[in-house]
Amino acid sequence: MKEKRGSNLYAGLMNIFAVILVAAIMAYGIADSYRITLDGYLGTQSSVTINDGDETDLYDYLSDYETAEELVAAHMDLNERLEEEGAVLLKNENNALPLSSDGNIKVTLFGMHSDLTQFSGSIGATTATAQNVKMADAFNARGFEVNPDMVAFYQGLEDTYTPGRASSSAVSTEAVGATVNEVPQSEYAAAPADTYASYADAAIIVLGRDSGESCDYFPGETGIANPDEFDEGSNILGLSRDEKALVQYVKDQGCFEKIIVLLNTTSTMEIESLKDDPEIDSIMWIGNPGCYGFYGIADLMNAASGVSPSGSLVDTYAVNTANSPAAQNFGVYMWNNAADIDSSSSYALRAAWYLVENEGIYDGYKYYETRYYDSIVNPASGATSSVGSSISGGWDYENEVSYPFGYGLSYTTFSEEIVPEKSEIQIDGTSTITVRVTNTGDVAGKDNVQLYLALPYADGQVEKSAIQLVGYAKTGEAAEGEGYENVVYLQPGESEEVTITVERDYYASYDEAEGDGAYVLDAGTYYFAVGDGAHDALQNVMTAQGYLSEGNTAAVVSADLAEKQIIDETKEGAAISNQFTDSDINSLIPDTTTYLSRSDWAGTFPETVESLTATEEMITQLRNDTYTMAEGEDTSEFAFGTLGHSDGTRACELKGITDYDDPTFAKVIANMPLETIATQIAMEYSEMSSFTEMAAGNAACMDGPVGLLLTLGTSAKGIYAMDESDPNYNFSLNTFVSEPVVASTFSHKLAEEEGKLIGNDSIWTQTSWWFAPAMNLHRLPYNGRNNEYYSEDPVLTGYMASDTIIGAQSRGVVTTIKHFAFNNMETNREGVATFFDEQGARENELRGFQMAFEAGGSKEVMTSFNRVGCTFSSADEGLITGLLRGEWDFKGIVTTDMVKAPEYETWEESILAGTDIMLNTSPVNEDGKAWETCQAKYISGDARMTETVYESVHHVLYAFADSVWLNGMSEDTRVERLYPYWELIIISLIAVGAAGTAVSGGLWIFRSVKNKNGKKGA
Structure with missing residues (x-):
């Protein structure tokens, strides 16, 4: 019995150590994929660049700001200025604005958005929450006295009446409605109405619609989750019953000298009733103000500041948003034979x-x-x-x-x-x-x-x-x-x-x-x-x-x-x-x-296109598996490197090269092993690790449209490294107003200045590529991601993006405009087959992108998740090969968006169409996995693929050659590998798991054999 217990003990230990081993290996794979992000968050380093002598001389791109304090001040100032010039005054009866007073201007704020403001979008387009300056705080700092009791009233209701938002529906079989969740009149019985008269220079009502990535609103009844919130025949972008009641409640008080409405939204709302209401003195659209934008709004509303509005609408404000031609086709439309196209329960093919x-x-x-x-x-x-x-x-x-x-x-x-x-x-x-x-x-x-x-x-x-x-x-x-x-x-x-x-x-x-x-x-x-x-x-x-x-x-x-x-x-x-x-x-x-x-x-006039059945030819294209890799073809003319061997060529030899045909590119590629390049194509997210071997360091990337999702200090390196005692250490750089506010300035200069400042951020954080600007059109106000895009107009979009690109790339960061193309709704964005006529596509959505390449000179573009017709956007030869690389002569990087479903986002078709990088974090280029052919042993046997891969690397090197990627580098630069504590912990767990599994497994086998022999002897 004792021997059996010992055997069971070793078996249990073996299982425990095996679980530790597997978990640690998986953790290492994930952590390695997000190495730069993890290092930035934890303040660690995985490599160090070593130079002899003064590093400053090796920087082609130097910041315009000598100290972090200056950089932070610029963030605050520019954010405020963008909101000042981007806010749009829509109505101003009898010059109600600006407000003036002998002392501080006393105001009362109304509406849940006055407290829970939407400062930005979500996910990659979110501002730093801890740095968002709330409306009441900003106004109190700029010559106003805000009714504190009403501020407290709304704060007490935050958990109950959090503003609703567009529904989450990135993959959905049906459209999902949204709520507004404005505070109902029943709650105002507890409001401090007796304080209103003391803060009655103006009542400021803030109304809005929150939005974000992977979310959409929908027109008509479908878009309304709670029918009790709306009058019959309304749309989610119209005023809810509670919003109408709030406006009436404020008017009924009879004590406010002025009634002002602010619109905190990037989805155009239906406000005809407010426009026509003689008791509403002013209406101002503020969009998403970013961290410090409310200072700008306060100055606009205060006569003492001397600031005057100069923004204009970037979208049409329609009386009924559901009646436009585009609104007739905005929803969830499934193929009649969807199950024949993709039989998987998880819609793997999207x-x-x-x-x-x-x-x-x-x-x-x-x-x-x-x-x-x-x-x-x-x-x-x-x-x-x-x-x-x-x-x-x-x-x-x-x-x-x-x-x-x-x-x-x-x-x-x-x-x-x-x-x-x-x-x-x-x-x-x-x-x-x-x-x-x-x-x-x-x-x-x-x-x-x-x-x-x-x-x-x-x-x-x-x-x-x-x-x-x-x-x-x-x-x-x-x-x-x-x-x-x-x-x-x-x-x-x-x-x-x-x-x-x-x-x-x-x-x-x-x-x-x-x-x-x-x-x-x-x-x-x-x-x-x-x-x-x-x-x-x-x-x-x-x-x-x-x-x-x-x-x-x-x-x-x-x-x-x-x-x-x-x-x-x-x-x-x-x-x-x-x-x-x-x-x-x-x-x-x-x-x-x-x-x-x-x-x-x-x-x-458009009719809704429903109940279509895909043909067999369409099904083949929808599955996006149309290319078979050749074997045994001669690919010797394409010179790649050999693992473990180098002729001494350094990546820094590319520094500052702007001529695509410069022979140095071929020299560098000849030292890059195809094995490493294959990994770069199939699994790149936060770094270009394939270049590290050539003393180039990592080419770090980062989202987003309202600024880099990074912090000073934890991400600062080289001559811009910061001490933790610096008061600006951990300052988050994602602070800006949303793109529609930038566009509504109609200012070439301010857009370029935003780009320059983000370029400076990239210098301080050694970020080589920035996933922005985002520039799809506002096809409809229902697109939940409109906060990331400039406008309904392609020329305004194109010039705004171009100015931002010029500013950013002048400071060395590679801009990655997105999402190319037709990402006009978030619902089922992963794979939705988008159909259109070519004239409409070229004169609207594509014209803005064309301008960003030709007038702005963007060096990189990110494709969209959706299909162009039946073909995944990255694999569409008309879009990538014919238009982008053909007509527009683009020689920079084409990358996918973050790969969600490799079954339809196939690497072979994408690379052959002209895409260079599959933005991915999981190792799916292994035998038996979705992209198993993305390995050197398969690529080297296919001449067409080998040539395309070679040119892909050329595109990548060309885009990064003249950027902050090589800042602080020279031919004598050494990059030494470091092992941060988190990596050592995981490696230790792998070692412990492996050793424990081996030892306990050996003892279990030994004990089991001994027990078996003992039984035989008995």
């Missing part, structure tokens, strides 16, 4: 869903303004029909739009007129338009000048928007070399001239039927116009055309194009042709849908 975008080019203001134009100029087009109308009867612009794209008020007024003698128009080239701005009001201010273009259109021609933004400028920003800190206001009576450059490639129309596909400029008159938003500019054009009388003809200049121009090659000589034929659902399933045309608004 192939069950589709979305048809049949609005064509008519999204956002391009729909509302074009239909308005046709309702007056061409009513025979059906523009005034009831289809898509928010009220019974015919469609009328005044009943559809509360505030148009580009709209925004100031505390002063401006006149804008184009100066023809200083403008030069080349319709088939580059034009420069000079605009004279005069402050015609009584206070100083800044004016953002928006330039629009009306193209000639006739029935039978390619679709055209009646008006489109082509450029913008802002007063007070013309002086070269001046930083953003120097605020230059235009004084009353003063004038300033601004010049806007317009490029043909960013307004030409795309015609799929012109040859093999080409851009076209039809003959006729082209009207350039400025105005307070798209609607005002269009009315100026219509006045110049003789259709209206109230517009400003001095704000318009025109030029004629005698003959139609066909643009079938780029300025660099690359051929332009159709790349997305298979993304039109009609090419796969004929007559599935009709795309919206302004020639027949009623007959072509």
